[in-house]
Structures are given as structure tokens and as C-alpha cells.
Amino acid sequence: MSLAALYFLLLKASLSSFSGLASLPILREDFVVERQLLTDRQLNTALVIGRTTPGPKGLYIVALGYFVAGYPGAVVAWAAVITPALLVLILLRWAASRTQDPRAQRMLRAIVIASAGVSLSATLPLGIDALTSPLAWAIAAGSLVVLLRTELDTIWAIAAAALAGLAAHAI
Amino acid sequence: MLGREQLTWSAFVLSFARISNLTFGGGGPTVAAFQRELVAKRQWLSPEQFALAYALSRITPGTNLFAFCTAVGSMLRGPWGAMVALLAASIPCCAIVAILTAGFDRWSANPWVNAAIGGALAASVGILFASFWSIVEPYFTKRAWPRTAVIAVAGFLLSLKLSPVLVLALAGFVGWFWKERE
Numbered sequence: 337m338s339l340a341a342l343y344f345l346l347l348k349a350s351l352s353s354f355s356g357l358a359s360l361p362i363l364r365e366d367f368v369v370e371r372q373l374l375t376d377r378q379l380n381t382a383l384v385i386g387r388t389t390p391g392p393k394g395l396y397i398v399a400l401g402y403f404v405a406g407y408p409g410a411v412v413a414w415a416a417v418i419t420p421a422l423l424v425l426i427l428l429r430w431a432a433s434r435t436q437d438p439r440a441q442r443m444l445r446a447i448v449i450a451s452a453g454v455s456l457s458a459t460l461p462l463g464i465d466a467l468t469s470p471l472a473w474a475i476a477a478g479s480l481v482v483l484l485r486t487e488l489d490t491i492w493a494i495a496a497a498a499l500a501g502l503a504a505h506a507i
Numbered sequence: 508m509l510g511r512e513q514l515t516w517s518a519f520v521l522s523f524a525r526i527s528n529l530t531f532g533g534g535g536p537t538v539a540a541f542q543r544e545l546v547a548k549r550q551w552l553s554p555e556q557f558a559l560a561y562a563l564s565r566i567t568p569g570t571n572l573f574a575f576c577t578a579v580g581s582m583l584r585g586p587w588g589a590m591v592a593l594l595a596a597s598i599p600c601c602a603i604v605a606i607l608t609a610g611f612d613r614w615s616a617n618p619w620v621n622a623a624i625g626g627a628l629a630a631s632v633g634i635l636f637a638s639f640w641s642i643v644e645p646y647f648t649k650r651a652w653p654r655t656a657v658i659a660v661a662g663f664l665l666s667l668k669l670s671p672v673l674v675l676a677l678a679g680f681v682g683w684f685w686k687e688r689e
Contacts, residue, residue, distance in 0.1 A: 424574040452639045459535070501623050
């Protein structure tokens with residue numbers, strides 16, 4: 337497969353999704369079922385990598401690109417992942433001209449609030465996956481309290497949690 | 508709270524690179540980290556600007572976090588800011604994914620790596636809850652709280668069954684017509 341074809345297939349999947357793993361069925365159909373460029377095991381491996389590395393979960397597409405065409409494939413996948421983000425500039429122009437319209441303000445407020453609820457529902461699978469021990473529950477609760485009560489940077493909460501995981505492993 | 512911090516290109520790039528590329532657990536915790544950094548700590552963005560960038564990024568196809576960074580970059584530094592924020596937020600974490608994919612079999616079997624990642628993922632759950640509250644809290648005013656509570660709970664419950672974009676479209680529709688109490 338040419339790198340251009342790889343870019344457009346990944347871009348199509350990226351454009352047709354609005355959240356982390358929503359592009360997964362399309363990618364499986366294109367790469368595993370139809371073209372047999374990947375195996376289900378590689379697809380699962382890509383998902384694990386996307387979930388356990390920093391940044392958005394949707395970066396599993398970069399791992400898929402690597403599996404298809406090595407580092408050039410990963411670069412092409414990166415381009416396919418970031419291209420749709422530029423569409424937000426069009427929305428920003430649209431919104432900027434309507435910031436005084438109370439209906440548009442109410443609509444955006446409702447989207448923000450509902451988005452927070454949607455994000456919270458995404459916590460469920462992450463919680464099932466991550467909260468598998470009393471220590472993990474303690475880390476989650478501790479992070480929540482610290483972040484709500486202090487202005488500590490989230491990076492430090494994550495670093496402390498990683499250290500706690502290491503310490504528990506060492507004991 | 509400290510005063511507004513000066514917005515220099517170096518601080519701008521470092522903020523996007525550091526938060527996007529060092530926060531585990533996906534876009535939710537990362538946006539929460541951005542809120543603390545850009546709104547509460549550095550005060551480069553007003554809460555209203557943050558909310559606008561957040562809302563628009565959620566209805567943009569693709570990876571919401573990168574759309575969010577692009578929108579915030581554009582608000583802070585125009586078109587160049589949008590591009591620089593997008594590149595700073597995406598290049599390092601994508602490079603990490605590519606490198607780890609190349610050596611996946613080696614590092615995935617390392618119990619120390621897995622222990623550290625397990626801790627970081629557990630923290631992400633707490634970060635997501637904190638993020639939820641910090642986003643909706645400003646809307647729990649005396650007049651608007653019933654509307655806020657209904658939309659937040661409906662967003663949570665409906666997204667368990669419906670696609671997120673459909674839920675957000677529904678929320679936008681409801682918001683357009685449903686006024687807060689006078």
C-alpha cells in the first residue's frame with residue numbers, strides 16, 4: 337500500500353469519529369477484514385499502546401500506521417490524526433461572530449456541560465481497567481482530593497501515582 | 508491566586524508540549540490539566556474562552572484533544588499559534604507511540620513498567636472526576652443549577668447508549684431553546 341493511500345484510509349477513519357476509539361470498527365474493516373494488512377492481534381496491541389502511553393487514546397492509529405509501513409507509516413498516521421483538528425478553526429470563526437447571541441451562548445454552555453457528562457461516562461471503562469486493587473482505588477481517590485483541594489499540577493499527581501505503583505511492586 | 512503570567516512563545520510551546528505529552532489516561536485528564544495550567548495558573552485564557560474551545564473541540568471530528576489545542580493556540584496566538592500548539596501537542600506523543608510500538612514486545616513484559624503505568628492510569632480516574640467537577644462547577648449558579656444538573660446527568664446517561672456526537676447535538680438543541688430561570 338502506498339503512503340498516500342494509507343494516509344487517506346486513516347484520515348477517513350479519523351474524520352468519521354468524534355471520540356477516542358470510535359474509529360476502531362472502520363479501521364478493522366479496512367485493514368484487517370478487507371485488505372488483510374493487519375491482524376486482530378496487531379490491532380489489539382495498537383489499542384494497548386494507545387491506552388498506556390501519554391496523550392489521547394486515539395493515538396493507537398499511529399501504532400497501526402507503524403505496523404503497516406514502519407516509521408514512515410507512523411508519520412503518515414500522525415498527519416492523518418492531526419488533519420481533522422484544523423476544522424475547529426472554521427467552527428471558531430463561526431462561533432466568534434455569534435458570541436453575543438444568547439441562544440448560541442446557551443447552546444455552547446449546554447454542549448460544555450453535556451461534554452463533561454460524556455467524559456465522565458468514559459471513566460467507566462478506564463475505571464474497570466485501572467481500579468483493580470485497593471492501592472489503585474486509594475491512588476484514584478487521593479488524586480481526586482488533591483486536585484480538587486489544591487492547585488497542584490496534574491503532572492505531579494501522575495508522577496506520584498507512578499511512583500506509588502513502583503513502590504508497591506517493590507514491596 | 509497569582510496574577511496573569513506573561514505569554515511568551517517559549518512558555519506557550521512548553522505548556523502544550525508538557526501537558527499533552529506527559530498526561531496519561533486520554534483526552535479527558537489532559538484537558539483537565541490544560542484547564543489548571545492555562546486558566547487557573549497562568550491565566551492566559553478566561554473560563555469563557557476555555558469553555559468555547561472545549562465545546563467546539565468536542566464537535567470537531569477526529570481527536571478532540573488536538574482540536575482543543577488548535578482552538579486554544581488560535582485564541583492565544585492566531586493562526587501560527589494554532590499550528591504551533593497542534594505540532595507541540597502531537598509530535599512528541601506520536602513519536603513515543605511509534606518508538607514503543609517498535610519495541611512493544613520488550614517493554615510490555617517488564618513488570619516495573621507495568622507497575623508504573625498501572626499507578627498512572629489509576630490517577631487518571633481521579634483526574635477525570637476532578638475534571639468533570641471543575642468544568643461544570645461554574646454553571647452551578649443559583650439560577651442555572653437545575654438546567655446544569657439535568658444536562659450533565661443526561662449527557663452521562665445517554666452517552667452510555669448513544670454516540671457522543673449525537674448526545675452533544677441533542678444538548679446543543681436543548682441549550683438553544685432552554686433558558687435559565689429569570
